[in-house]
Amino acid sequence: MTNPNSSAGLLERLFKLSENKTTFRTEIIAGMTTFLTMCYIIIVNPMILSETGMDHGAVFVATCLAAAIGCFVMGIIANYPIALAPGMGLNAYFTYSVCLGMGVPWQTALAAVFVSGLVFIAISMFKIREAIVNAIPMSLKLAIGGGIGLFLALIALKNAGIIVDNPATLVGLGDLKQPTVLLALFGFLMVVVMHHFKIRGAIIISILVLTAISTFLGLSEFKGVVGQIPSIAPTFMQMDFEGLFTASLIGVIFVFFLVDLFDSTGTLVGVSHRAGLLKDGKLPRLKKALFADSSAIVAGAALGTSSTTPYIESSAGVAAGGRTGLTAVVVGLLFIACLFLAPLAQSVPGFATAPALLFVGVLMIQGITHIDWDDITEAVPAFLTIVFMPFTYSIADGIAMGFISYALVKLLTGKASTVPYMVWIIAVLWALKFAMFGG
Template structure:
């Protein structure tokens, strides 16, 4: 039954490992249940309804990933995309949140069409293998950076953009203690080290005054205020086209980057650079976005935090099914799950970032035509705070370097098309 439902092979996979991996993934991304409602409510949406919708959209999309694509990846409303939804479309451009939801719905439908016609799969195959290795390493730096920010170890600075936070107390101190605890568990090869690290760090946070547990059980609010609320009269406007295109671009390449990077870490990419069940994973992403818009939330996308579950050994749909179950439980135990502070999950993101950096060894640094674009891809992900921008700049530099040094025959036609599309995107921004 497990093999048929989740692609679980008892001769290769372990049930306990898959479940631990699913719980770990959930704990590293549970912050979305608090973050997404906070961001989207700035656009005037009901905060309570947003909490329920965020959880339900995550449950449906992640469950679909488990039983259809049979991959260990979890989905939820995207962090950067919900900020674009609220702060750019609604607060800056002045449109209603119903307009923004309509744009998300259109994006999801276009995604379904692009997936069925294999366009998204062809985009992945157009990315050179060197850049695929770079994507994995870049995401490693990116999620480590996110973890350091979540704990307050790295903070913003008007003069230098970023700087070291106050690490002598509070969340930053807890984050460093958690990093030490989890690192020791990994070195000692303790089973479920990442999950155990999160639990122990959360407990340490109680005497430090960082972990606050006031209650455990609570009923989820109704989603009626935001369910199926669309504004179709503005579909043909120029601004709608711009918003839909932006959502498409970011979601396509964030998802591609996550799938390529995490699959690399899991050793799931074959020698030809292909990912198993990739088309199914894309379809899950597209359907999740469409369903999410109907439920009343921003673009649903594959979460890079899935790498934490993969690092724990998750390899099948049983991992993502476990994550979906955890999201379902969280609907009624929200106060408990939301009590896990960002500083407790930050160490896991940092250490998973380390694990994903291992792919950098496969890059030929002696061939500058390959290594320079790879380095640009890697460094731009955390600095631009975007997986998609890292991929775009890496692809453009890859093509230009090969063209200007006479190595253009090493560049496939598909890679040329991809790079030109990125250039057009920047020129028309």
């Protein structure tokens, strides 16, 4: 006879629910809450990556599976209520800077993501990752996040038709009377208002509402909600390593590595702090959490998507009471369930995702308020990092200018001794890259 409490006992042993002062019901609700705040990625990520020529349906499946794998590893091995999925900002860098900007085939870009994941796994086995993060000045860390926020905002405004090409001034204001532009603006305001009133799933709600309105007005075609799971074959194991280790592509690998390094580490610490899981200011089981992050990057690249990373939206689930990996497992199961929603993802018009990108930009730029703007030797490198990303349409160039200017400004103001050795190394490498190969 089966013990009715066997399942409950297994969950207790696996996730230590009692020890973490939580319950099965609370963890389920927390998982659903986190999922609602981040599930917009199953619509936005395929739309962004498909601009490289990747198959939309295959990227949709890869997005769902990569997110699920990351959540399962984080939940079961590390036992943290932190969900993972292909990261915003990293997917934009993959598409607009690497593939469209540099002309790199998406297969080669996937190989770069794969290698960056392997590097993550290697350094996660030791304390190298922590040493790198601690060595980078806080002003540059904050500026990188802020610059990516502006980069996403520029992409959002361009996709919505709010900003257009202008031969005289490079950019200009688009035709605000266009229905798609008005709907994008309406969607953004919708997200802002819902976020203010703490309505869960504000971003996905706005995407679905705009899609419904667009279909009703005949601006886009509705292809249904539930359907057959698309084939992942067009992107699965399509990585091309030939010619990957050139100077320019090593720089690409480095940017994937560096951006995800700050993003993932900051999210892990921030969400864990909010959940009260830090012990003496440190994260227990850190190596396991880092392994979940890095293994998800490798798996995601093999499946056919850009870097997978912990989501700050996990804090919504923590606020709902999530304290263990069961929260993350629930999110992973919901991503698996989304595999049948491919027709809905393909029904969403491009302008409907613009509000999501713009709002994520708002969230990412908030950190620059913590930069010491009164210290000009910190403010100038941070400013250059932030503005170079959107103005050069390249996250990599923004990071490069930030590190180079930080080293130079500190050197010329007599503060060279305060510059961490890691900053010198990165600055010199970027300077050599520009000197030998140009921009």
